[in-house]
Structures are given as structure tokens and as C-alpha cells.
Amino acid sequence: MTRDTRTRLLEASAQLFREQGYAGTGLKQITAAGGAPWGSLYHFFPGGKEQLGVEAVAHSGSRYLRLFDLVFDRAEDDVVRSVRDFFQLSAEALHKSDWADGCPIATVALEVASTSEPLRHACVEVFASWRESIARRLAGAGIPEARAADLATYVLCAFEGAIVLSRTDRDTRPLRVTADIVAGTLGAELPG
């Protein structure tokens, strides 16, 4: 059974927003990509493009949050390894998508930070949820909570920036180089 129309619209939006940005993507293009008739958009999202954007950001955000947990669970006892895996997986995904699949939030976040409070706030919440997820794992590895929170922010910043550079350059090197150095930082902070 194929996903319902509403979900297809949400996922088509998320994909197009991350490739082309929010302003650069038309609603017509979204309905076409989602295989949904034009009229259904305003049926499911009466708030128009902005509501669709807010929900698409939240949707992508929670999908990636689950992916974080998956990667962390896979190497439960080695948090540094998990962070490294995450950079590695992102590099592969980016390359395999012909450099289209970067961060699903960052492009929209930069576009709307000064132009739409509802959208900006949706991005704030996603970033916060990601940071919290990373911080919890670092704390679980024995790093004091306050320090774990700062390190999580640092990891996410380095990760986001590396995606910007790798996607622009069409080269996984920024992600690989940054992963190595960030892993070194985290390794030095672990107790024992």
C-alpha cells in the first residue's frame, strides 16, 4: 500500500526543499513530485506553503532523529565511532544522490531565518532535538552533562558546515577531514 497523499506531499516537499531551497521550490512542482493533484495541497495544508514548510521541516527532523538513534545504537559502547559513522553515512548519501541530499534543514533555515518566524522556529526545534540526542549519548559515555551539551553543539556545527562545503565542492573530503578531527576531540574528552 502506497503512503497516503498527505505524507507523499510532505516527503516530496522535504526532498525538494533540501535540494533547491524553500523559495526556489514551487507548489506545482511539489504536487507533481508527490503524484498528487494540485487541489489536494490546500485541502491537506490550508495554511498554504508556510504550513507545508513547517510540517516538512518537522517531518524531516524526526526522521533524522530516528536515524541518529539507529546509528548510536549500532555501536552502543563507542560513541566516537558512532559520530564518525554519521559523517561517513552522510558523505555516502551525499555522493550517491549526485550531491543533492545534504542536510534537510540547513538550506531552509538559512533562507527563512530573517523572513518567517514560524519556519525559523520549526528549524530551531529540529536542531535542538538533534543536539539533545547527541548530548544524551555523550553524557551516557561519562562526559559531564554541561560539557556534553557543548560538545553536542560543536559536533552538530562541524557536521552542518562540512555538509555545506562537501556539497558545494562535490567532494566528500570536507566531511572526511572534519570527521577525523572531531572524533579526535571527542576521544580526548572521554573519561578513562
Place this chain on the structure above:
Amino acid sequence: MTRDTRTRLLEASAQLFREQGYAGTGLKQITAAGGAPWGSLYHFFPGGKEQLGVEAVAHSGSRYLRLFDLVFDRAEDDVVRSVRDFFQLSAEALHKSDWADGCPIATVALEVASTSEPLRHACVEVFASWRESIARRLAGAGIPEARAADLATYVLCAFEGAIVLSRTDRDTRPLRVTADIVAGTLGAELPG
């Protein structure tokens, strides 16, 4: 004497692109902000919006390159201090501009990475020039050249990501936290 019309158009473009993105900024808005009549745009930029974008990216890029050099020169003997200053200055500029003045390249880079080769290439060149500038200073402080290049990439990634987070959150904390940790990384790499 006021700058010439062409330059005003270029700088208005650069400012609007960084606040709202490339797709989200109209040519009408650019001419209005630059105090230039509508017709002058296609006189100075016959290649239309894309040419204007390419030149605006290059213009911002070289302005920031000069700023890099200025900050590095100010504390010539302490490259870690310079990097820290750069994060600090960016945090101040971001806050003082009411969270509008982030990176003049990153927003456009993410928007166009999959949609315009000329624009993407302009962004590639700017990032490369910035990395090279940082790498040269790190090498000058005694770090082997290959390692200096990797560290420069790392610094730029962390910096770009921190701007994304700080601008989205409207909080200088990501920039401050990341600056501290990156400074620590660099400090540990210096000889002596």
C-alpha cells in the same frame, strides 16, 4: 563620492542574498535597495540574475578574504587568537544586524548547489580562497602544510555550521562554544 551604480547593485545583491537567499530575492528588490533604476540592471549585467549572482558571490568573497587577512595581521604571532577573534567578530556582527548578517556565501551555496553550475562554481572558488588563506597562516605558525590544509578545512566547516546554528537560534552560543573547542584543537597542533 557615492559608489557607482554597478557596485551599489552588487552590494545590495550580496546583502539581500545572504539575508533571504538567491531565489527569495527579486531583481526589483535589488534595484530598489541599491537605489538604481530598474533598467540599469540589464545594462550592467546583461547575463541577468545569474551573472549578478556570480559577481555578487565573488564580490562578497573577496571582501571577506580581506577581512580574514586583517584579523590575522592584527595578532600576527598568535594564529589561535586570530581564529577565536574571527568567531567573536562574526557573533557580534550577527547579533548587531538582528541576526541577518550570516555567511554571505552559504545560503546561496546550498540553494544553487544542485541547480546552477555557474553559481555553484563561484561559491567553490570563494570557499577555496578562504581555506587557502587560513591554511597559509597555520602553516606560517609551524604546522606542516598538508596538516594545515586539513585544519583550515575543519576551521571553515566548524565556522559555517556555527553560523547556521547561531543565526537560526538567534543566540551567539553555538559560535562561542564552537570557537572555544576549535581553538583548543588548533592550540594542541602548534609546535612547541
Place this chain on the structure above:
DNA sequence: GTCTATACGGTGATAGAC
């Protein structure tokens, strides 16, 4: 040579057919 007025396509949004 510089720019005002206009063309044409695509945008987000809606009213009314089924």
C-alpha cells in the same frame, strides 16, 4: 548609451464543479 514601459510566464491562492 540610459532607462521607462511593457510582455510573458509562472507563482501562490481560491471559487465552484463534481
Place this chain on the structure above:
DNA sequence: GTCTATCACCGTATAGAC
């Protein structure tokens, strides 16, 4: 209740007035 046909508007680009 679901969606097709249409709207008014703004986007980029251009032709021709000065």
C-alpha cells in the same frame, strides 16, 4: 468532501523612448 479551472500578482527579461 475532493479536486479542476481560473484568478490576480510578481517574477525575469526585453523593446523602444529619450
